[in-house]
Amino acid sequence: MSRATSVSLPLSIRAQRAFGRVAGRLPDSVLAAVGTRTRVNRDGDRLAPEMALVGRISQYVPYYDVSRGTLENSRRRIDLSAASFGPRFEPFAVEEDLVIPGPAGPIPATRYRAKVASRGLVLFFHGGGWTVGSRASHDSLVRTLAIRTGADVLSVDYRLAPAAPFPAAADDALAAWDFAVRTAPQWGLDPHRIVVAGDSAGGNLATVISQQVRDREVTPRLQVLIYPVVDLSTKRPSYHEFASGYYLDARSMDFYTDSYVPDHSLRTDPRASPMLADSLAGLAPTYIVVAGFDPLRDEGIEYARRLEEAGNDVVLDRAGTLIHGFANLTLISPGARVAVDRIGEAIADSLA
Numbered sequence: 001m002s003r004a005t006s007v008s009l010p011l012s013i014r015a016q017r018a019f020g021r022v023a024g025r026l027p028d029s030v031l032a033a034v035g036t037r038t039r040v041n042r043d044g045d046r047l048a049p050e051m052a053l054v055g056r057i058s059q060y061v062p063y064y065d066v067s068r069g070t071l072e073n074s075r076r077r078i079d080l081s082a083a084s085f086g087p088r089f090e091p092f093a094v095e096e097d098l099v100i101p102g103p104a105g106p107i108p109a110t111r112y113r114a115k116v117a118s119r120g121l122v123l124f125f126h127g128g129g130w131t132v133g134s135r136a137s138h139d140s141l142v143r144t145l146a147i148r149t150g151a152d153v154l155s156v157d158y159r160l161a162p163a164a165p166f167p168a169a170a171d172d173a174l175a176a177w178d179f180a181v182r183t184a185p186q187w188g189l190d191p192h193r194i195v196v197a198g199d200s201a202g203g204n205l206a207t208v209i210s211q212q213v214r215d216r217e218v219t220p221r222l223q224v225l226i227y228p229v230v231d232l233s234t235k236r237p238s239y240h241e242f243a244s245g246y247y248l249d250a251r252s253m254d255f256y257t258d259s260y261v262p263d264h265s266l267r268t269d270p271r272a273s274p275m276l277a278d279s280l281a282g283l284a285p286t287y288i289v290v291a292g293f294d295p296l297r298d299e300g301i302e303y304a305r306r307l308e309e310a311g312n313d314v315v316l317d318r319a320g321t322l323i324h325g326f327a328n329l330t331l332i333s334p335g336a337r338v339a340v341d342r343i344g345e346a347i348a349d350s351l352a
Contacts, residue, residue: 045320045321047293048322071132079134092112092114095112097109098154100176101175104164107157116150119151119352120190120194121152121154122224123209124202125158127203144340151348167272196209197347200229201256206224207225207230208270209223210283211277219284220284224288226289226343238294287317294323301318321335326339
């Protein structure tokens, strides 16, 4: 059993985790007073007080802005910060570090299994704008999903931009799918019971896989897209409505997009912008979650509509009070915990 993805928390992060626990117990009235005035989006959703606090803090903490400073420092700080806002867990039955053969070399991954008889496999891709994020940053979320779903979760560290721009991440994601299908029987799992999932950029990769393998014998049981990026070719109104002050801002999205797909002519490629595929028919059933205060909200809603119009089974979950990144904020946010529980239930139901 290997624990290579565990994180040793320095004093500053332990202090941040302590803040997270305290913030999670504060009444809404106190959070609202400390955070900001009540915000309402154009759909009439009211921003949860703890989400307002996170959004306000993110404007003043330098390492939350990946467009400033060194990228390596941003990656490290984001990994450690994420570790401070998720729950702690007892050791799992399986915590196995693996190496997936990739088109440009080994792809690190970790398989998790809670202390249950597994009912399937979730192939998970972390968010971070294809530029930051890792198995470490999403360790708590992945463990939560393993417990909630009763399935194995295979978390993948695909290549990151700008060193490895598009289509590197998409190519690695497909290699990870092939590995999961090929290896599932060795883990005692049915390859026809694999769910692809991811948040933000990871949601992009999950649905790109679903499109690429739709005509194969083995296809995903379900695609779970958590506030996904699905169209890099244009900016919808939510980009302007939530341009700043909600953790993910327009400037960061520009940085991520420029890092991942610097060649503007490639941004309409369906492997970068899956919304723009010639056909969206014949895809796996979809569970798509959008946050109410997120620059990516509108494209997620539109993608759900287009998938449904193409004849696919789609569930659109509108987490109206939350911000981008809420799945990593379950320690401090009751609303985030409920939303992640719904995601887990959707996966469990698909594998039942």
